[in-house]
Amino acid sequence: MFDLKDLYQEVIVDHNRRPRNFGALPDADRKLEGFNPLCGDRLTLYVKVAGDRIEDIRFDGTGCAISVASASLMTEAMKGKTLGEARKTFESFHEMVTARDGGGRGAALGKLAALAGVRDYPARVKCATLCWHTLHSLLHGGAAPVSTE
Amino acid sequence: MSAERSIHRTRPRPGLDAERVRADFPLLAQQVHGMPLAYLDNAATTQKPRQVIEEIERYYREYNANIHRGVHTLSMRATEAYERARSRAAQFINATSAQEIVFVRGTTEAINLVAQSWGRSRLQAGDEILISAMEHHSNIVPWQILCGQTGARLRVIPINDAGELIIEEYERMLGERTRLVAVGHISNALGTINPLDRIIELARQRGARTLIDGAQAAAHTRVDVQALGCDFYAFSGHKLYGPTGIGVLYGREALLEEMPPYQGGGDMIKVVTFERTEYNDLPYKFEAGTPHIAGGIGLGAAIDYVERLGLDEIAAYEQELLAYATEAARAIKGLRLIGTAAHKGAILSFVLEGIHPHDIGTILDHQGIAIRSGHHCAMPVMERFGVPATARASFAAYNTPVEVDRLIRGVEAVKKVFS
Numbered sequence: 001m002f003d004l005k006d007l008y009q010e011v012i013v014d015h016n017r018r019p020r021n022f023g024a025l026p027d028a029d030r031k032l033e034g035f036n037p038l039c040g041d042r043l044t045l046y047v048k049v050a051g052d053r054i055e056d057i058r059f060d061g062t063g064c065a066i067s068v069a070s071a072s073l074m075t076e077a078m079k080g081k082t083l084g085e086a087r088k089t090f091e092s093f094h095e096m097v098t099a100r101d102g103g104g105r106g107a108a109l110g111k112l113a114a115l116a117g118v119r120d121y122p123a124r125v126k127c128a129t130l131c132w133h134t135l136h137s138l139l140h141g142g143a144a145p146v147s148t149e
Numbered sequence: 150m151s152a153e154r155s156i157h158r159t160r161p162r163p164g165l166d167a168e169r170v171r172a173d174f175p176l177l178a179q180q181v182h183g184m185p186l187a188y189l190d191n192a193a194t195t196q197k198p199r200q201v202i203e204e205i206e207r208y209y210r211e212y213n214a215n216i217h218r219g220v221h222t223l224s225m226r227a228t229e230a231y232e233r234a235r236s237r238a239a240q241f242i243n244a245t246s247a248q249e250i251v252f253v254r255g256t257t258e259a260i261n262l263v264a265q266s267w268g269r270s271r272l273q274a275g276d277e278i279l280i281s282a283m284e285h286h287s288n289i290v291p292w293q294i295l296c297g298q299t300g301a302r303l304r305v306i307p308i309n310d311a312g313e314l315i316i317e318e319y320e321r322m323l324g325e326r327t328r329l330v331a332v333g334h335i336s337n338a339l340g341t342i343n344p345l346d347r348i349i350e351l352a353r354q355r356g357a358r359t360l361i362d363g364a365q366a367a368a369h370t371r372v373d374v375q376a377l378g379c380d381f382y383a384f385s386g387h388k389l390y391g392p393t394g395i396g397v398l399y400g401r402e403a404l405l406e407e408m409p410p411y412q413g414g415g416d417m418i419k420v421v422t423f424e425r426t427e428y429n430d431l432p433y434k435f436e437a438g439t440p441h442i443a444g445g446i447g448l449g450a451a452i453d454y455v456e457r458l459g460l461d462e463i464a465a466y467e468q469e470l471l472a473y474a475t476e477a478a479r480a481i482k483g484l485r486l487i488g489t490a491a492h493k494g495a496i497l498s499f500v501l502e503g504i505h506p507h508d509i510g511t512i513l514d515h516q517g518i519a520i521r522s523g524h525h526c527a528m529p530v531m532e533r534f535g536v537p538a539t540a541r542a543s544f545a546a547y548n549t550p551v552e553v554d555r556l557i558r559g560v561e562a563v564k565k566v567f568s
Contacts, residue, residue: 004515008508008566017503017567039507039523040537062537064505065567124511 006117034134184517192543204450234449259383259398274300334366339488340496391451395444
């Protein structure tokens with residue numbers, strides 16, 4: 001039996017209650033919507049890129065605690081990172097929440113490891129990865145809204 | 150009157166004994182996350198009693214054969230069982246005859262059949278189809294497709310804040326171009342029981358056809374299509390303690406006679422040459438290909454089962470459960486009921502302030518409580534109430550007040566996680 005506390009860790013509850021970097025970014029040079037049609041989670045991601053670096057990143061929208069906390073933690077982790085670092089973190093994060101053993105990546109992900117618990121909840125993995133897929137698409141020039149389905 | 154009373158006192162009408170009903174459902178006797186399962190997702194699908202499971206198994210073990218064609222013993226047995234199920238379905242909803250019962254995959258296919266067979270051959274540009282704002286996607290999308298094909302127009306009858314259809318608006322919207330009124334009997338997202346008598350009567354006065362989506366009703370209230378006076382009525386087996394993949398479209402015989410076939414193939418024909426085909430009689434004209442024989446037989450067993458329990462007894466019992474759950478839910482701070490119609494089926498849809506329904510669903514699951522969270526295939530309803538999703542507990546004959554208590558305690562536990 002999985003312990004519920006592995007999923008709803010304090011850090012997740014906190015980021016859900018007080019999401020960081022929440023609200024539109026007026027001088028964003030890119031923005032993209034992410035949508036999970038199964039549960040109605042919706043977020044908009046705003047990014048300002050300077051050269052090869054994510055200078056600023058914010059989000060808004062509605063969703064479950066997992067999706068809001070994941071987006072909040074992601075924006076915190078990605079601010080100031082290079083595009084290459086962002087891609088690598090996306091891959092590690094994805095592995096952490098989908099691989100059976102977590103891909104052994106948790107330790108390298110810092111605070112993002114708080115979301116490792118979702119791998120025991122297959123129905124909730126998309127909640128955690130929606131913001132990441134949206135970021136990935138955004139950084140690769142995607143213009144069409146990202147959908148989990 | 151006093152005599153009647155004394156009869157009641159001495160011989161109380163036996164109500165439904167949910168504990169005895171539970172004993173018929175093998176699946177319910179299991180633990181989830183170390184807790185006894187409280188299955189409260191019956192609007193999505195109901196569990197199956199052993200009487201249904203055993204009948205399906207008996208078919209496969211003892212008389213599996215194709216129907217309507219073999220002269221051998223097994224084929225005749227299978228045909229007889231399948232056609233008996235049709236007759237049972239006809240009696241169940243009080244159709245005039247078994248010819249009015251078309252077996253389909255479920256309510257969704259039934260509605261699509263009417264849209265494509267009746268609708269496509271009858272409707273013209275400018276004609277209007279009325280649906281309500283509380284419909285399931287399966288009673289929206291088939292009409293949108295039909296409108297795209299014919300140029301007909303889909304219009305939506307509004308609902309009030311309680312989730313009730315606004316009958317005065319409906320009356321205003323009914324016009325000369327209204328060809329069809331298609332509404333749900335009971336709303337899956339809100340629980341609202343629609344006033345079908347009035348809806349159908351008004352439609353008939355204007356010469357419009359009526360289709361009732363009975364997916365949420367068949368297991369919970371008595372259905373009498375002749376008393377209702379509807380033209381079409383659809384329901385699914387799997388929400389009626391029967392198997393998935395089988396359902397019923399009831400259509401008035403005269404209408405079905407006029408309608409072209411839905412699909413072509415075996416069993417729906419009398420004579421085929423390369424020049425022309427003569428279609429089979431009702432209802433086989435609409436049943437191309439080998440059907441879900443085991444499903445039909447299982448549905449027959451499910452109908453026998455609910456008839457034994459008694460639809461009136463089921464309805465009365467579920468109303469008690471709903472009243473009990475509603476009162477307890479209203480006492481939870483920060484809980485908002487979505488769907489507060491005066492007449493409701495046993496569906497409790499709600500949201501919690503600051504907590505997303507999916508988190509409610511996951512945390513309740515951890516306590517062995519199965520509910521549905523999401524938009525319930527009724528996105529326009531969610532939009533109407535300004536919520537992205539709701540949590541929904543939906544009850545059946547085997548649910549108990551103890552399970553309601555666990556749901557309420559579970560919701561309090563959800564709040565604690567986020568406090």
